[in-house]
Amino acid sequence: MNAVEVRSLNKFFKAHHAVADVGFDIPAGGSLGIVGESGSGKTTIARMLVGLECPTSGSIAVLGRDRSRPARGSTERNTRAQELQIVFQDPYTSLDPQQSARSAIDEVLRHHGGRSAAERAARLDELVDQVGLTLRQSVARPRDLSGGQRQRVAIARALATGPRVLVLDEAVSALDVSIQAQILNLLADIRADTGLAYLLISHDLAVVRQLCDTVLVLRRGRVVEQGDCGQVLDNPAEEYTRALRAAVPVQGWRIAV
Amino acid sequence: MTTVPLLELSSLTVDFATEDGGSRTLLADLDLTLAPGEALGLVGESGSGKSMTVRAITRLLPPAASAGGAIRFEGRDVTTMDAAALRAYRDGGVGLVFQDPRAHINPTRRIGAFLTEALRHNRGLGKREALARAEAVLAEVGIDEPARRLRQYPHEVSGGMLQRVMIASVLLAEPRLILADEPTTALDVTIQREVVAILDRMRRERGMGMVFITHDLDLALAVCGRVAVMYAGRIVEIRSARSLHERAAHPYTLGLLGSRPAIDARAQRLTAIPGRPVSAFEAGGGCAFAPRCAFATPTCENEPPPLVPFDGGLVRCARVEEIHAARTNTWTSKEAAE
Numbered sequence A: 001m002n003a004v005e006v007r008s009l010n011k012f013f014k015a016h017h018a019v020a021d022v023g024f025d026i027p028a029g030g031s032l033g034i035v036g037e038s039g040s041g042k043t044t045i046a047r048m049l050v051g052l053e054c055p056t057s058g059s060i061a062v063l064g065r066d067r068s069r070p071a072r073g074s075t076e077r078n079t080r081a082q083e084l085q086i087v088f089q090d091p092y093t094s095l096d097p098q099q100s101a102r103s104a105i106d107e108v109l110r111h112h113g114g115r116s117a118a119e120r121a122a123r124l125d126e127l128v129d130q131v132g133l134t135l136r137q138s139v140a141r142p143r144d145l146s147g148g149q150r151q152r153v154a155i156a157r158a159l160a161t162g163p164r165v166l167v168l169d170e171a172v173s174a175l176d177v178s179i180q181a182q183i184l185n186l187l188a189d190i191r192a193d194t195g196l197a198y199l200l201i202s203h204d205l206a207v208v209r210q211l212c213d214t215v216l217v218l219r220r221g222r223v224v225e226q227g228d229c230g231q232v233l234d235n236p237a238e239e240y241t242r243a244l245r246a247a248v249p250v251q252g253w254r255i256a257v
Numbered sequence B: 001m002t003t004v005p006l007l008e009l010s011s012l013t014v015d016f017a018t019e020d021g022g023s024r025t026l027l028a029d030l031d032l033t034l035a036p037g038e039a040l041g042l043v044g045e046s047g048s049g050k051s052m053t054v055r056a057i058t059r060l061l062p063p064a065a066s067a068g069g070a071i072r073f074e075g076r077d078v079t080t081m082d083a084a085a086l087r088a089y090r091d092g093g094v095g096l097v098f099q100d101p102r103a104h105i106n107p108t109r110r111i112g113a114f115l116t117e118a119l120r121h122n123r124g125l126g127k128r129e130a131l132a133r134a135e136a137v138l139a140e141v142g143i144d145e146p147a148r149r150l151r152q153y154p155h156e157v158s159g160g161m162l163q164r165v166m167i168a169s170v171l172l173a174e175p176r177l178i179l180a181d182e183p184t185t186a187l188d189v190t191i192q193r194e195v196v197a198i199l200d201r202m203r204r205e206r207g208m209g210m211v212f213i214t215h216d217l218d219l220a221l222a223v224c225g226r227v228a229v230m231y232a233g234r235i236v237e238i239r240s241a242r243s244l245h246e247r248a249a250h251p252y253t254l255g256l257l258g259s260r261p262a263i264d265a266r267a268q269r270l271t272a273i274p275g276r277p278v279s280a281f282e283a284g285g286g287c288a289f290a291p292r293c294a295f296a297t298p299t300c301e302n303e304p305p306p307l308v309p310f311d312g313g314l315v316r317c318a319r320v321e322e323i324h325a326a327r328t329n330t331w332t333s334k335e336a337a338e
């Protein structure tokens, strides 16, 4: 069964067609990258998957369960949160400034529970360890952490529900290069260890290549091209994808246009 | 005969006075020379001091910060310029392009008013002539319907377009030096390419020098002839862009190169640098990179290494010869094994 199945997805904001007839699959444990220019509809797709935005039409299924309509009641909401989680670009805005990493993660564990206090504590240690936070960092408040450390906290908290799908919306974009590499390695390890599926939204084609099996190129809400990541990036079929590819600075880049 | 450098920084330092009466070093031992018409890249992670360098060059440091050492523009000492000389220097000598154009433009005034202000004030041009000049330069930076744009407000145009307006405003002042501080970081890649191409073309056509600041090493290599890598308020390596990929010698530069995923192949694993980048005042007494460096020895932690010539560039690493020899050896043995 696919982790995510999206069919004929549309979203209108008033007359503005922000997402137009988008469809894709992410197999269990797979990793899809969505690339496209600013305003192309990437975040809107992510928000519909999480349930922060309601599709105008089309269907979204995660682990075979439809979620194109708002959840009916807290049980369904909880199930959805257990299945799919999201990490945003700037964890600063999504983390409670008063809360240490440990208490933020513990809160999620308690909410999605069924664990005894001892089990919870063990799982908490495991998560903190998995994302590479030190003990000191795990008890610090967000403002005393660096951007990379905050992003580790956000990832640990997202993993706490035990999701099968993780949506990463520009989650590594604002990080320093050396920190971005650490987080990319961490995300690759987590996927290898847990079989989690990723939906990675990024404007950085190299980041997508590093982390994704398949890629979808979006422009003005429409799918320009989608397929195997290496195939699409090395042999783009569409002019727009070629332009995106050619805009990546590499050695010997000809900047004359 | 040697020509006078366009810009010369020698032993530039910037210190910041803290509220408790102490002082924090933000930049140290910065030596840099830029020839007329040359493009130099300044690359580093956040807090390495890139923007502080620009602020020191333009004497736009925050009030609590003070600069030491020498800054010379076309041979003239910038640090001792009087108000009139400083105004002339900022109006016509250097032009600044920032990361976020919206933060540097008055949102309540039309683009035309913004672009012609300096022309009318400093050059005494009439309104009609100034507008004609502005329109011509907008066309030069690839903006279509320039006459219509002059009547628009900043919020009516996209970020990429506004950055071109900023570049146009700099070009109108006809500076000899452009300081571009992350000018494309906020833009889409395709727009970045266009904006960078415009900067590059204008620089060549007008023989302007450029200091191009970015955290993206690959972008700097594509745009500049020479690249300086900064870490914790110091230059740790400087060499020609052409030689940097193959001949990077400083462990930090090597780390940066290994950290970036490649567009044409997936790496098994990125060779991430452990820890996080630090600012100058957070660094210990020795090599600032030592806590993250795989080659660090106790000596590294105690003795600050000088910036010394190595393999056609300048490198600030006490062990550069050994590290280079070890790397070259592994290559040779790899080749032998194949």
Ligand SMILES: Nc1ncnc2c1ncn2[C@@H]1O[C@H](COP(=O)(O)OP(=O)(O)OP(=O)(O)O)[C@@H](O)[C@H]1O
Pocket (backbone or CB within 6 Å): A013, A016, A018, A036, A037, A038, A039, A040, A041, A042, A043, A044, A045, A203
């Ligand atoms: N709540 C909203 N109301 C009205 N329009 C919206 C809303 N959210 C998004 N849009 C519009 O929908 C389009 C897609 O926006 P979206 O945020 O999905 O883009 P994106 O691809 O994530 O861009 P970026 O790369 O800048 O993050 C844009 O034109 C945006 O202005």
Ligand SMILES: Nc1ncnc2c1ncn2[C@@H]1O[C@H](COP(=O)(O)OP(=O)(O)O)[C@@H](O)[C@H]1O
Pocket (backbone or CB within 6 Å): B016, B026, B044, B045, B046, B047, B048, B049, B050, B051, B052, B053, B062, B279, B280
């Ligand atoms: N207005 C300021 N007041 C005090 N310190 C500052 C100010 N701006 C930057 N700094 C400090 O100066 C150092 C260099 O910063 P900056 O030049 O902005 O780095 P970069 O542009 O390379 O990211 C950092 O330690 C930063 O925290």
Ligand code: SF4
Pocket (backbone or CB within 6 Å): B250, B251, B252, B287, B288, B289, B290, B291, B293, B294, B295, B296, B297, B300, B301, B305, B316, B317, B318, B319, B320
């Ligand atoms: S001086 Fe020592 S710690 Fe610093 S970069 Fe060289 S080897 Fe590493």
Ligand SMILES: [Mg+2]
Pocket (backbone or CB within 6 Å): A042, A043, A044
């Ligand atoms: Mg977005």
Ligand SMILES: [Mg+2]
Pocket (backbone or CB within 6 Å): B050, B051, B052
């Ligand atoms: Mg800066």
